[in-house]
Amino acid sequence: MASIKDVAIKAEVSTATVSHVINGTRYVADKTKEKVYAAMKDLDYSPNMVARSLRSRKSNTIGLLVPLLAEDTSNFFFMSIANGIEQVLKENGYNLVLSNSNENADMEKDQIKVFNRQHIDGLVIAPVNGKEHRYEDQFNGEYPVVFIDRRPQGYKGDTILVNNRQGTKEAVEVLLNKGHEKIGFITGTLGITTSDERLEGYKESLAQHHIAFNKSYIKEGPATFQKGYQLAEELHKEGVTALFVANNVMTMGSVSYLQANDVKVPDQMAIIGYDDYDWMKIASPPLSVVRQPAFEMGKAAVEQLLKRIHGDTEGTNEVMLNSELVIRGSC
Structure with a gap:
């Protein structure tokens, strides 16, 4: 050499x-x-980049910690975020190191410890469920942190979020305006801020249209294809005429149930899903969705992080990005 x-x-x-x-x-x-x-x-x-980072305390490396699960298609959402992050980093001479918390609080703590030892210049993190984890005690204070997608409880810092409440509210309003009053709501585990905010938007839309909230129309479970299938079946038997499904993998399960049982969409059951993937465009009929700005979230997160790295210490910053309601043939 x-x-x-x-x-x-x-x-x-x-x-x-x-x-x-x-x-x-x-x-x-x-x-x-x-x-x-x-x-x-x-x-x-x-x-020798390692030697340089030890001398300068600057590694030109950014960490990204996200909660990926093998069976959850929301992984595409986080990968879109990573693409947005990488685009900005490449333009600024930084590298990205990706790590997975597997939606597990203990694993998340372990991964943060690893980043604390790696001399990263900053960290972007989508936290695990909404319980308080005292993040102040986990970070070593030597690099700035930006949270994305979920608002961590008990921690004040920079966050980049999507307006989940408003996106869901607009989707449910479309269903209400088409005459549906029995609208089922299928969600992954509540307690995660994104899931809770989507439920709030559902309730708010019903209230504004003077429709009584029916707790039996709320179906919660692990965010899996099988659970989406099962909960769509339960709601169909309860007589709902429309579904709002608050994540992509459960949307897939719900659509599979409707197709397997020859439930005509939207005549017998209208449906709107969350997130927008290619399969939704080729479903029959094409699926209406709430589209999240994942790529833009990644860019906004790392732009804020770079400001901190370059010396901006003014206050904390929360950015709220808007989702987009995409109407196709399913409602």
Whole structure:
């Protein structure tokens, strides 16, 4: 492997000059920089990034911690967030390290400990369920943190969220305006702020249309395909004429039940799902959805994080992004 001394000899400069070019620690003329970069390329020389980060306490690496589950198609949502993050990071010379909490509080704590040891410059995190976890005691305070998608309880810090309440409210209003009064609501486990906010939007829309809230129309369970299928069946037997399904994987299960039992959509059952994926466009009929701005959330999160890294210490910042109601043929 080539060394910094080899680069200096080939570029006909001192090793100190090569170091200044690599680390940006002193002005070096453009012509000299070009010689150094050309020598590095010819020799296939890569700086020791670990040693540089230990010296400067800056690694140019951002961590992303998200709650991925093997059976949950919301993983696509978090990967879209990661794409938005990566686009901004590449433009600013940073790298991304992805980690998974598996929707488990203990695993999340362990992953934060790992990031604390890795000299990251900042962390973007979608926290696990909405219970209080005292995040102040988990972070080492050496890097800024931005929370996404879910609002952590008991922690004041930068957050980038989607207006789940408003998106759900608008979707349920569409169903109400089409004459549906018996509207079922299928959700993953409540207690996660996103799920709770979507339920609030459902209730608010009913109240504004003077429709009595019926607790039996609320069906909650693990966010799985099988549970979505089962809960759609229960609501169909209870006589609802429309469904709002608050996550993608349970939407898939609900649609599967309707298709398997020849329930005509939207004539016998209208349905609106949450999140927008390609399969929804080719369903028969195409599915109406609340679309989340996942890519934009990622970009907004890392832009806020970079501000903190570059010295902005003013207050805390909460950004609320709007979702988009996409009407197709299912309602």
